[in-house]
Amino acid sequence: MTAATPSRTPTAATGPGALKAVPVRHYGQWVAGAVCVALLALLVRAVATNETIQWDVIGSRIFFDAILDGLVTTIWLTVASMVLGVVGGVVVAVMRLSDNLLLRSISGAFVWLFRGTPVLVQILIWFNLALFFPQLGFGSLSVSTNDLITPFTAALLALALNEAAYMSEIVRGGILAVDSGQREAAEALGMTGGLVLRRIVLPQAMKVIIPPTGNELVTLLKTTSLVAVIGAGDLLTQAQAVGATDFTRLEMLIVASIWYLVLTTIASAGQALLERRFLRGSAHAKGRSSVLRRIATDLRPGRNHDAGAIAAPVPPSEERGAR
Amino acid sequence: MTTGLTAEAATGSGDERLMVEALGIHKSYGSLEVLKGVDLRVRPGEVTCLLGPSGSGKSTLLRCLNHLERVDAGTVRIDGDLVGYRVKGEKVYELPKHEVAHQRRGVGMVFQRFNLFPHMTVLQNVIEAPTRVLRQPKAEARERARELLAQVGLADKASAYPLQLSGGQQQRVAIARALAMQPKLMLFDEPTSALDPELVGEVLDVMRRLAAGGMTMVVVTHEIGFAREVGDTVVFMDGGVVVEEGTPADVLGRPQHERTRSFLSKVL
Ligand SMILES: Nc1ncnc2c1ncn2[C@@H]1O[C@H](COP(=O)(O)OP(=O)(O)OP(=O)(O)O)[C@@H](O)[C@H]1O
Numbered sequence: 001m002t003a004a005t006p007s008r009t010p011t012a013a014t015g016p017g018a019l020k021a022v023p024v025r026h027y028g029q030w031v032a033g034a035v036c037v038a039l040l041a042l043l044v045r046a047v048a049t050n051e052t053i054q055w056d057v058i059g060s061r062i063f064f065d066a067i068l069d070g071l072v073t074t075i076w077l078t079v080a081s082m083v084l085g086v087v088g089g090v091v092v093a094v095m096r097l098s099d100n101l102l103l104r105s106i107s108g109a110f111v112w113l114f115r116g117t118p119v120l121v122q123i124l125i126w127f128n129l130a131l132f133f134p135q136l137g138f139g140s141l142s143v144s145t146n147d148l149i150t151p152f153t154a155a156l157l158a159l160a161l162n163e164a165a166y167m168s169e170i171v172r173g174g175i176l177a178v179d180s181g182q183r184e185a186a187e188a189l190g191m192t193g194g195l196v197l198r199r200i201v202l203p204q205a206m207k208v209i210i211p212p213t214g215n216e217l218v219t220l221l222k223t224t225s226l227v228a229v230i231g232a233g234d235l236l237t238q239a240q241a242v243g244a245t246d247f248t249r250l251e252m253l254i255v256a257s258i259w260y261l262v263l264t265t266i267a268s269a270g271q272a273l274l275e276r277r278f279l280r281g282s283a284h285a286k287g288r289s290s291v292l293r294r295i296a297t298d299l300r301p302g303r304n305h306d307a308g309a310i311a312a313p314v315p316p317s318e319e320r321g322a323r
Numbered sequence: 324m325t326t327g328l329t330a331e332a333a334t335g336s337g338d339e340r341l342m343v344e345a346l347g348i349h350k351s352y353g354s355l356e357v358l359k360g361v362d363l364r365v366r367p368g369e370v371t372c373l374l375g376p377s378g379s380g381k382s383t384l385l386r387c388l389n390h391l392e393r394v395d396a397g398t399v400r401i402d403g404d405l406v407g408y409r410v411k412g413e414k415v416y417e418l419p420k421h422e423v424a425h426q427r428r429g430v431g432m433v434f435q436r437f438n439l440f441p442h443m444t445v446l447q448n449v450i451e452a453p454t455r456v457l458r459q460p461k462a463e464a465r466e467r468a469r470e471l472l473a474q475v476g477l478a479d480k481a482s483a484y485p486l487q488l489s490g491g492q493q494q495r496v497a498i499a500r501a502l503a504m505q506p507k508l509m510l511f512d513e514p515t516s517a518l519d520p521e522l523v524g525e526v527l528d529v530m531r532r533l534a535a536g537g538m539t540m541v542v543v544t545h546e547i548g549f550a551r552e553v554g555d556t557v558v559f560m561d562g563g564v565v566v567e568e569g570t571p572a573d574v575l576g577r578p579q580h581e582r583t584r585s586f587l588s589k590v591l
Pocket residue numbers: 352355357375376377378379380381382383384
């Protein structure tokens with residue numbers, strides 16, 4: 001930038017083409033890059049030439065039955081916890097924003113408790129529930145806690161409740177981000193609270209809710225590995241079990257890591273896709289000049305006739321009629 | 324409004340029946356007293372224009388009329404029904420939310436900033452409340468919505484999204500959306516204040532036709548010309564009280580109070 005200033009003299013003022021600025025050189029970036037590449041090379045060499053790591057074991061065990069079982073359990077645990085977490089999160093968020101003091105207090109306490117304690121501790125508590133409550137239910141309808149709380153259900157309960165607490169904050173933020181005039185207009189039309197929420201507020205809150213929810217999913221995917229402490233049969237549980245039998249602990253941990261990377265990569269791609277779709281949906285804005293809108297315009301495929309009519313600066317009269 | 328008066332005469336209810344009867348309205352936000360005992364009476368088919376400087380409580384009064392805002396003291400009756408409360412014997416009971424929502428069906432409201440639902444098309448905006456609240460069949464609601472859109476001159480915009488429209492078009496959609504509920508009263512809160520000057524006319528024109536059709540309207544506005552031409556009554560508010568009210572000719576032409584005069588000299 002400073003390099004350009006001296007050339008902006010009267011002698012150089014022979015038109016826009018005459019201004020030849022030397023771009024700022026980022027020497028520091030090159031030096032840092034070189035250092036990083038060198039360190040990375042050393043690390044790769046150390047791992048690849050390490051004779052104690054049996055690379056062939058990793059290759060041959062990646063599709064082990066036990067590992068695939070664990071993979072399915074991890075996916076199932078993630079999806080179920082996420083679904084329960086989102087549903088619970090919406091419920092808790094709505095409770096937190098209600099006029100009812102009791103609902104507000106209960107939901108506030110819920111979030112305080114489940115966000116305020118480590119999820120690992122919560123997993124252990126659910127798993128050991130039988131120690132405090134040997135029986136669950138009333139009278140003749142009660143069942144043994146140990147029958148009900150398997151390692152898997154303990155894991156699911158802990159993760160879902162924890163996720164609900166986090167999601168409720170995300171949903172609450174989304175709801176609060178919706179212009180208060182929207183709620184007012186809906187109420188003025190005679191819409192009741194539930195209708196206003198479902199039809200007007202939540203759909204608009206989605207814009208704010210979806211991106212952090214994608215991050216939550218990726219985080220949750222990795223957090224499920226904590227349930228290995230109670231042997232819930234997830235990917236890490238299985239990998240450790242296999243590894244313990246024949247001194248291939250490290251190899252099996254690498255196998256598990258590879259699968260986690262595969263899962264998080266897929267989840268991230270899905271998130272990107274969802275956000276893109278979603279932005280396109282909200283890019284009906286004409287006057288909105290945000291970066292989001294520009295991105296959405298760039299990403300919009302030409303074959304989408306709906307989007308075409310929106311993107312082009314057509315005068316009002318050229319609009320298509322009613323569908 | 325001759326049409327309005329005819330409509331009133333047709334109902335045969337005479338002078339006693341009022342569409343809006345607000346008495347002794349008080350409203351405070353914390354320690355700030357915004358409305359200090361306001362009365363407002365609107366006869367069926369009449370257009371009442373509410374004028375006053377910024378912060379005088381015009382919007383607050385309008386919002387009290389359909390219970391978007393709770394009054395601290397005073398009563399609001401719309402077409403004879405007490406808004407937000409029920410009197411049973413000696414006692415006054417606050418209505419539960421769904422009953423307040425039910426009362427609001429009969430009162431349409433148009434906002435300064437349009438407040439159209441941006442995630443719905445124009446047609447969806449208009450049919451949302453009729454189908455969800457009144458449970459009209461979709462086909463019927465759509466047909467009626469198209470008629471209304473035609474009436475506000477936007478028949479070709481049914482499938483557009485609000486943000487693709489100009490401010491004037493958006494406000495006309497907002498009017499159509501409110502009319503779709505077949506209200507007996509329409510409230511307008513500075514419907515043209517957010518519009519570019521060249522778009523003000525198209526919205527006022529729709530409102531003028533609505534008034535001519537006999538709709539009862541309460542309009543907060545700074546458009547003195549509209550108040551003079553369309554208003555049956557002009558109410559001037561300042562500092563949370565009604566300073567002066569009467570016919571447009573009286574209040575706008577021969578204001579009795581100094582505050583009215585100085586306000587008019589600024590906006591005219
Ligand atoms: N929700 C609220 N909380 C606190 N104060 C409020 C609230 N709404 C309005 N007020 C205050 O009440 C006063 C009257 O507001 P109101 O919107 O009724 O005025 P107005 O006559 O409509 O003015 P304008 O012409 O600017 O719209 C203002 O001082 C405003 O700041």
